[in-house]
Amino acid sequence: MDLPSERKIGLRFTKIEKRYGAVYALKNVDLTIAPGDCVALTGRNGSGKTTLLRIASKLTRPTRGELSFSGMAENGNPQAGFVAHTTMVYDELSAEENLLFFAKILGVVNRAQRVEQLLREVGLAERKDSLVRTFSRGMRQRVAIARALLANPSLLLFDEPATGLDPEATAWFIERLRKLRDSGCTILMSLHGESEVARLATRAVRLEAGSVVADTCAGATFQSIFLFAGG
Amino acid sequence: MRLLSNAAALLGKEVRTEFRSRELLSTTIVFVLIVVVLFSFTFDPTSTESHRFGPGLLWLAFLFAASLMLQPCFLREQVNDTLSALRLAVVDPFAIFLAKIGANTLFLLLTELLMLPVFAALFNVTFRGQLPGILLTFFLGSLGISTAGTALAAISAQARMRELLLPLLLLPLLTPILVAATEVTVGLMSPDPVMQWKGIGFLAVFDVVFLTALWLFGEYLLEE
Numbered sequence: 001m002d003l004p005s006e007r008k009i010g011l012r013f014t015k016i017e018k019r020y021g022a023v024y025a026l027k028n029v030d031l032t033i034a035p036g037d038c039v040a041l042t043g044r045n046g047s048g049k050t051t052l053l054r055i056a057s058k059l060t061r062p063t064r065g066e067l068s069f070s071g072m073a074e075n076g077n078p079q080a081g082f083v084a085h086t087t088m089v090y091d092e093l094s095a096e097e098n099l100l101f102f103a104k105i106l107g108v109v110n111r112a113q114r115v116e117q118l119l120r121e122v123g124l125a126e127r128k129d130s131l132v133r134t135f136s137r138g139m140r141q142r143v144a145i146a147r148a149l150l151a152n153p154s155l156l157l158f159d160e161p162a163t164g165l166d167p168e169a170t171a172w173f174i175e176r177l178r179k180l181r182d183s184g185c186t187i188l189m190s191l192h193g194e195s196e197v198a199r200l201a202t203r204a205v206r207l208e209a210g211s212v213v214a215d216t217c218a219g220a221t222f223q224s225i226f227l228f229a230g231g
Numbered sequence: 232m233r234l235l236s237n238a239a240a241l242l243g244k245e246v247r248t249e250f251r252s253r254e255l256l257s258t259t260i261v262f263v264l265i266v267v268v269l270f271s272f273t274f275d276p277t278s279t280e281s282h283r284f285g286p287g288l289l290w291l292a293f294l295f296a297a298s299l300m301l302q303p304c305f306l307r308e309q310v311n312d313t314l315s316a317l318r319l320a321v322v323d324p325f326a327i328f329l330a331k332i333g334a335n336t337l338f339l340l341l342t343e344l345l346m347l348p349v350f351a352a353l354f355n356v357t358f359r360g361q362l363p364g365i366l367l368t369f370f371l372g373s374l375g376i377s378t379a380g381t382a383l384a385a386i387s388a389q390a391r392m393r394e395l396l397l398p399l400l401l402l403p404l405l406t407p408i409l410v411a412a413t414e415v416t417v418g419l420m421s422p423d424p425v426m427q428w429k430g431i432g433f434l435a436v437f438d439v440v441f442l443t444a445l446w447l448f449g450e451y452l453l454e455e
Binding site for chain 2: 054057059060061079080082084086087088089090091092093097101102104105106107147
């Protein structure tokens, strides 16, 4: 099911710079992401991938430069689904309570049904009443992915999304990501090295020391993406 | 409207997690109990003395307890970076503050209500017939402590030496509340009880000023 064009979101990073004291996390980043793009951000540790994702989500303000959105988000903040390094879910609540809580805040309609559906999708329906603190890293990651998908966001930001997922869950995630990409969601994800998830990207951007050093546009072969992702 | 529903959902989550773990509430209650008991041993109050300085000691104990209670309200959101998830989800960041203030006020009020009879017994004071006035003072004082304290907890959560920073900032800032609330409570617990409306008015103004400041500038306190 395609997203209507007015729901599609594009991003434009203009001369983005982020400094932590004297250390530059991002330097002069110019990047335009068209609505419906699925972009893989690659690069070594500390290259600025996470910072760029947090700026895209508007959680972090750039020191200099501008982030603008096109499409439905022109008049305000897009409601982005964000899966970060940390799971962003409450350990003291159960998987279901976490999702119901965030669904309520996000104003999701038919939230009980939506939560049940997502719990089934991520394979946690049988553990829905267990506290998240009793979960393994992979199970927590599945709750985090479900949380990010709750409101059917048109912009998805993933920071190494397959972290901790077992092969079965990774296969599910890849299939879900493929559907999201094909439905017109704009996806920006950071990846470490060659991975199955990288095959879904329609474009790869490589960061080094906070700068964009390579940008393979849509239509690039998987091989070139892997070359970039290689470390 | 979304602001209030967001705040209500967040408040529900705060209350649910606290009553599930009972970490904060039980620690605070035990702490205030110890402080009040220690004060009563230290000063060995006669009835006249206790009417004069007892309420001040009680509010000091509440202030110390608040500095203990307020510390984790944003630190807990840092464990899994849930604060970021909240910032992404809420329609207005003020909803996060409203919920935290509501929860902190509720927990502080509960502690105060549990401690009131203990204090009355140890310091030999009576508040018969003055309960509505005392409840009003406790509510306005707790709201002021929670409002200013929640703002400072948000600031200190992102700083180094955060455990020390909050009490250092909080206690001087809350001195006006301490003075006003103590004056009103002394009036209410005296042998000829009197309601000091001037003090009540001051507490209400303090609450409104800090709530308005948080509504206007709270967003910046949550930024990284």
